[in-house]
Amino acid sequence: MASKKAGGSTKNGRDSNPKYLGVKRYGGQFVQKGQIIVRQRGTRIHPGWGVAMGSDFTIYATVDGVVKFHERKGRKYVSVIPE
Incomplete structure (x- = not known):
């Protein structure tokens, strides 16, 4: 009589979707109004002139x-210079 004991469950085996x-858009690149420049979690990069920040910290x-991109008082900022 062939028998096999029940296998234990594992706590691994899942992964989150990519975000x-x-x-x-990098420094020196031309952007149009409304284009996303940075997608981030929290304010790793702060909004400067000519940009705004969405509710999910997206800078556009x-x-x-x-x-x-520039740095001031230890903070990184991104701005859009009109041309």
Whole structure:
């Protein structure tokens, strides 16, 4: 009589879906109003001039222009310089 004891369950075997975070437009690139520049969790990069931040901390352009990343008082900022 062949028999097999019941196997124990494992606590592994699951994974979360990718969130596609990060910088979408880099310094020197031209962006149009409404285009996403950075997708992030929390304010790793703060909004500067010509950009706004959404409720999920996404930074997007409010004017047409060129992306500029800069640092001030130990904080990273992103701005859009109109052209």
